[in-house]
């Protein structure tokens with residue numbers, strides 16, 4: 377006679393990965409409880425702060441209109457030039473940005489199941505549209521999409537989280553807010569049998585046949601940031617939720633889970649210097665400043681320090697925050713002239729932006745505390761190094777500099793037409809790359825490489841996919857693919873536990 381459990385499956389966290397796991401476990405016939413550390417009015421995790429952009433394999437707009445972009449009108453389709461994304465291209469890009477460190481098995485799963493998982497989400501009521509605003513340039517009257525993350529959930533991260541929660545509640549998933557995982561419970565065999573949580577009424581133990589950890593990384597924990605990312609990291613801004621403090625990772629490591637992935641690196645971007653310590657639920661990701669490929673970036677000495685045009689924004693933005701972190705006062709200034717300022721992304725036009733415009737570089741430098749001589753020298757050298765070509769911001773146009781370090785490898789136009797506008801940024805951390813090791817079933821492995829019975833994981837706290845850098849749109853996709861798998865495996869494990 378199997379013992380009675382409070383639930384079949386407990387899912388820890390209520391972001392995208394957790395909600396996908398909850399839906400999938402529910403599809404498998406489980407009684408599901410979702411435990412979320414944040415109170416109701418702070419729900420949604422990092423997922424809520426996103427643009428809702430997903431990177432997945434597809435064959436272009438005619439393919440997508442069948443089962444993903446089902447709301448698209450013919451007029452919209454006629455305005456779009458949407459490149460396909462093959463499995464091979466997705467894999468190539470992931471390998472390239474992670475310098476071939478990504479785990480083969482996890483990468484194959486992420487990519488191979490990406491499209492079917494988006495269709496599965498659509499079947500659960502998540503709607504998708506093309507990212508007209510942020511991921512396309514208008515050329516000859518048409519939106520030319522670029523960079524591989526071109527489709528977003530309607531309503532961005534808010535819309536995504538809202539539709540997943542609505543669906544989960546409709547299917548009978550129970551969600552408890554303000555309830556934080558503190559410990560995983562185990563039996564004598566080492567199987568996970570539930571959780572110890574701290575909720576509004578204090579400590580409680582809740583039992584289940586399986587537990588899915590989907591409660592984010594440690595980006596909001598300054599002690600863990602310094603310990604793993606290095607000195608100084610207590611001082612970065614956090615782009616998303618303040619609740620991802622590594623509790624799920626630590627609870628799992630305490631029972632012998634295997635640490636895996638890029639523990640000393642993270643996803644971090646150029647983020648407005650005036651942004652608050654954690655994500656702002658109104659401004660959302662608009663503190664990011666991601667048009668640097670069409671400008672230049674200097675530090676307060678007036679020196680350039682990255683190749684702004686090394687690749688598409690989607691392939692460089694997640695590593696350049698770490699470069700800003702290394703600069704004096706963790707500060708940088710992105711500079712555009714009159715030729716390019718009109719092309720910057722919408723996030724540059726928010727009221728909260730930290731910027732200054734001036735007719736001379738000296739004046740700009742003085743207003744933004746940049747060394748004027750350094751800036752004038754850098755811009756003169758940069759302008760002299762630009763080579764002619766066919767400028768096109770929607771492709772890697774090969775318009776590069778020659779003879780300067782670092783080079784600008786694409787979109788290198790001289791900064792010579794006043795007014796000059798500078799945007800002041802610092803480093804904003806998005807999420808951490810180190811986490812737990814899972815296998816194909818999303819089961820958490822122990823340090824001997826064996827499955828920990830009853831324990832599954834998905835989302836940011838899974839290690840091994842991203843190292844050093846990241847591919848735009850792959851975070852949500854990874855949470856959905858592995859969340860869906862973790863929920864399925866947890867439900868199957870619960871059924872086995874019931875002896876059914």
Ligand SMILES: Cc1cc2nc3c(=O)[nH]c(=O)nc-3n(C[C@H](O)[C@H](O)[C@H](O)COP(=O)(O)OP(=O)(O)OC[C@H]3O[C@@H](n4cnc5c(N)ncnc54)[C@H](O)[C@@H]3O)c2cc1C
Pocket residue numbers: 388389390391392393394411412413414419420421422423424425426427428429430431555556557558590591592593615616617619620621622623624660661806807834835836837848849850851852853855
């Ligand atoms: C500003 C911003 C923009 C982004 N834009 C994109 C984008 O467009 N596309 C993309 O793919 N990715 C994007 N990302 C990355 C993306 O947010 C993450 O990859 C993804 O949302 C992670 O999902 P998750 O479910 O693992 O974590 P989360 O959504 O962060 O969910 C984790 C949840 O666990 C809860 N939790 C934490 N600790 C505990 C505990 N001990 N007990 C119980 N609950 C706990 C948290 O409160 C949180 O709700 C962006 C991130 C940010 C911050």
